[in-house]
Amino acid sequence: MQKLWVLGLSIGGALLAGLLLNPHVRSRSGEKVAAVPALQYEVLKRSGSTVYTLAIPRDRRYAIRPFVAEGILTVGQVAERTGAIAAINAGFFDPVNQKTTSAIAIDGREVANPRDNERLVDNPKLSGYLSAILNRSEFRVYQCGTQVDYGIEFRSAAVPPGCQFRQAVGGGPQLLPNDTSQQEGFTAYDNGELIRDAIGSKQRNARTAIGLKPDGSVVWVMVAQTKARDSGMTLDELADFMKRLGVTSALNLDGGTSSSLYAQGKAAYGKRDETGQPIERAVKSVLLLMPMRTK
Numbered sequence: 001m002q003k004l005w006v007l008g009l010s011i012g013g014a015l016l017a018g019l020l021l022n023p024h025v026r027s028r029s030g031e032k033v034a035a036v037p038a039l040q041y042e043v044l045k046r047s048g049s050t051v052y053t054l055a056i057p058r059d060r061r062y063a064i065r066p067f068v069a070e071g072i073l074t075v076g077q078v079a080e081r082t083g084a085i086a087a088i089n090a091g092f093f094d095p096v097n098q099k100t101t102s103a104i105a106i107d108g109r110e111v112a113n114p115r116d117n118e119r120l121v122d123n124p125k126l127s128g129y130l131s132a133i134l135n136r137s138e139f140r141v142y143q144c145g146t147q148v149d150y151g152i153e154f155r156s157a158a159v160p161p162g163c164q165f166r167q168a169v170g171g172g173p174q175l176l177p178n179d180t181s182q183q184e185g186f187t188a189y190d191n192g193e194l195i196r197d198a199i200g201s202k203q204r205n206a207r208t209a210i211g212l213k214p215d216g217s218v219v220w221v222m223v224a225q226t227k228a229r230d231s232g233m234t235l236d237e238l239a240d241f242m243k244r245l246g247v248t249s250a251l252n253l254d255g256g257t258s259s260s261l262y263a264q265g266k267a268a269y270g271k272r273d274e275t276g277q278p279i280e281r282a283v284k285s286v287l288l289l290m291p292m293r294t295k
Contacts (some may be wrong), residue, residue: 010273039085039289041263048204048231050224052261052268053245054086056289057218060148063290064141066090066104066169068112072282075269078172079288086289087262088220089208090169092254093121093284100284102170102254103138103155108227112145112285114170129196132185137174139210139251141167150212152251169285175209175239199255201235206259209238210287211247219247220287222261224270224278232270257281 039062040055056062068077068094072093079087091102091186096116101120102113114120121130140151144163148251149159152174159165173181181187181201188196207223222240225231233241235252257279259270271277 006014013170016087041086048226049233050226051241052222052224052263054088054220054261054263054289056218056220058148058218061292063148063292064150064218065167065288066106066111067286067288068100068104068106069282071282072098072284073286074267074280074282075262075286076280077261077282078286079200079267082288084262084288084292086220087286088210088222088253089258089260089283089288090240090253094149098284099132100253102136102285103168104170104285105165105168106122108164108166126185129185129188132183136170136172136184137180137251138168138170140165140190150216150218152210152212152249167255171210171241171251171253173252174233175235175252176243176247177210177249178264179235179239181235199235199252204230204232204234204237205256206232207235207255208253208259208270208273209242210253211242211245211251212249214248215248219245220261221245222268223255224261224268225272226270227276228274233270254283258283 042053044053046053054257067082075087075089091100091104093100097119099117100112101114101117103114126133135155137154139151140153142149142151142160142163143166149163155170172184173179173186186198187194187201206225209221211219211221213219223233223238239250257271258281261268269280271279273279
């Protein structure tokens with residue numbers, strides 16, 4: 001196992017780097033004071049996959065927010081343009097028309113709606129699943145008084161009392177506490193036989209997911225293949241992996257060739273071609289980890 005720490009030099013200079021790396025810093029009087037909790041970035045070598053994880057502590061100095069490209073961009077391009085500490089691919093999209101198939105909201109305002117994608121809503125093969133597709137699960141950011149909270153909910157879910165809805169990016173299915181693949185229209189069965197599997201959930205592939213821990217921290221996970229075939233993880237394997245990380249609520253995001261994560265000034269891509277080289281695919285939406293703005 002290789003363990004790394006995100007230093008954040010590109011966005012905050014040496015001071016932020018020291019805060020992220022060190023559990024304590026000293027005040028001008030020389031007294032030890034608590035520092036910003038460290039971001040923990042790990043690269044884990046497993047059989048058939050390399051897993052990149054970023055643990056983000058619950059702290060007001062960090063902001064998680066979506067980004068939607070006008071066309072499509074790689075996560076590395078988005079991170080460099082926005083000055084993000086880290087970035088991970090997010091919602092589903094149609095590579096033909098480059099329109100989203102996942103709902104996205106930024107600062108309380110809807111900026112992408114799958115209903116606007118005619119190749120989705122007018123596809124006769126999807127008509128029986130459309131209501132489920134339009135109510136797929138999303139990662140949400142709430143402002144609850146002075147505190148930021150996170151949730152993984154179906155799109156139709158109500159906002160918790162006393163909270164304001166701020167950010168959201170759709171994905172699906174939920175991996176934990178339960179698999180919601182059928183409820184969200186990803187899979188369907190006929191007399192016990194699997195007749196629909198929209199994201200190849202039973203096959204190993206590159207995967208991306210986001211999880212929540214009971215302490216309020218967030219975990220990003222990107223599973224990279226080690227070879228073009230029969231490598232990566234199934235959805236069940238991904239759920240089990242995240243459970244062992246201490247995650248209790250988890251959401252699958254767009255995977256396969258979209259799987260990508262940027263941290264420490266470098267992007268990692270999950271899908272491999274036949275020669276074993278990573279495929280750098282541009283995507284429609286990205287989750288960013290930003291330094292919180294200060295007045």
